[in-house]
Amino acid sequence: xxxxxxxxxxxxxxxxxxxxxxxxxxxxxxxxxxxxxxxxxxxxxxxxxxxxxxxxxxxxxxxxxxxxxxxxxxxxxxxxxxxxxxxxxxxxxxxxxxxxxxxxxxxxxxxxxxxxxxxxxxxxxxxxxxxxxxxxxxxxxxxxxxxxx
Ligand SMILES: [Zn+2]
Numbered sequence: 001x002x003x004x005x006x007x008x009x010x011x012x013x014x015x016x017x018x019x020x021x022x023x024x025x026x027x028x029x030x031x032x033x034x035x036x037x038x039x040x041x042x043x044x045x046x047x048x049x050x051x052x053x054x055x056x057x058x059x060x061x062x063x064x065x066x067x068x069x070x071x072x073x074x075x076x077x078x079x080x081x082x083x084x085x086x087x088x089x090x091x092x093x094x095x096x097x098x099x100x101x102x103x104x105x106x107x108x109x110x111x112x113x114x115x116x117x118x119x120x121x122x123x124x125x126x127x128x129x130x131x132x133x134x135x136x137x138x139x140x141x142x143x144x145x146x147x148x149x
Contacts, residue, residue: 010119017115020107022046024123025133035106044133048114050121058113065109066101070094 013023021028027043040047049055077090123129 013115013118017111020111023115023118024129031107037110040128045128045130047128050127058109061113062102062105062109065105069097069101073097
């Protein structure tokens with residue numbers, strides 16, 4: 001009943017997302033500027049913001065990555081300079097990383113979250129994807145597709 005079947009494997013969706021591409025169709029050009037994402041995929045029509053609060057997930061992903069980098073810089077920095085670590089310098093580098101990493105990772109956090117979300121909640125009629133797109137590159141997937149759509 002209006003449901004489509006995502007036949008794109010999760011690994012493929014993640015690989016596309018890691019290159020800031022649409023997980024469903026693999027098309028790029030989703031960002032007008034580094035942090036300005038188009039509301040829908042210009043190629044297949046996927047509406048990226050699938051539910052209210054959708055981007056909380058990408059925000060969480062971004063925070064996790066940023067914190068991991070910040071902690072890694074601290075741990076590696078102290079380990080390399082022990083027993084006399086340059087605390088002020090490390091703090092300055094970490095402060096820079098805390099700002100730059102979330103900015104740099106932002107578009108990836110968006111596309112990766114869309115892929116993760118699609119892996120957990122399969123593509124639905126309401127996501128706006130043009131009929132046929134989710135099957136385009138997978139000609140043997142017709143078996144799983146519901147009749148009449
Ligand atoms: Zn697309």
